[in-house]
Amino acid sequence: MAARKPTIDLLSREDLSQRPVGRLLLWILTVGRYIVIFSELVVISGFIIRVILDRNLNSINEDLLRQKAILASYLPTEQRVRRAAQQFATISRIEQEQQDLGKLLEKIGQVSPKDLRFSNLSLDPRTMEISAVALSPSGFSTFLGNLQADPGIGDLILQSVESGTAQDPGIHFRLTVEFVGAPSLLQTQPPPTEEEQL
Structure with a gap:
């Protein structure tokens, strides 16, 4: 009789799902399948969100x-409106200065x-320089x-006081008047800023 050849059977006759290794493999395959599906959903949703955000960005840029x-x-x-506002402010300031100058000259006339x-x-905003001739000492002292x-x-x-000559009698003097703070009659508003103009 011929010798029987040994056979190797790599497949187990037992049910693989019943063994611990088989259950572990089955669990890994199931969980792995869900992980792959979840990863694909995340990638697809990321792609869709990227497309939507790109469209929104293009719309915003347009x-x-x-x-x-x-x-x-x-x-x-x-620019024309700003220029007109600046011109208006300058004209208003000049008109105000002219009115103030008229009041100041009227006041000087009253005290002279x-x-x-x-x-x-x-005149400048802080001082006034006067050169004048007083025909009498009393007129000079009254003015001061x-x-x-x-x-x-x-x-x-x-600044200076000189006696007149025979041809030009009187007291010749030069006087600088300093106003307190800003002169009350020459007080002008600064030109408005761009924010105030608008």
């Missing part, structure tokens, strides 16, 4: 370009005695006293 074009079309109008002649009067009594005037600085 809207921004349209809005920029609209704003650029209004730029010349805005009759025998006082002005040869030069210059009236200026000192004014609450809007701070310091009086006498």
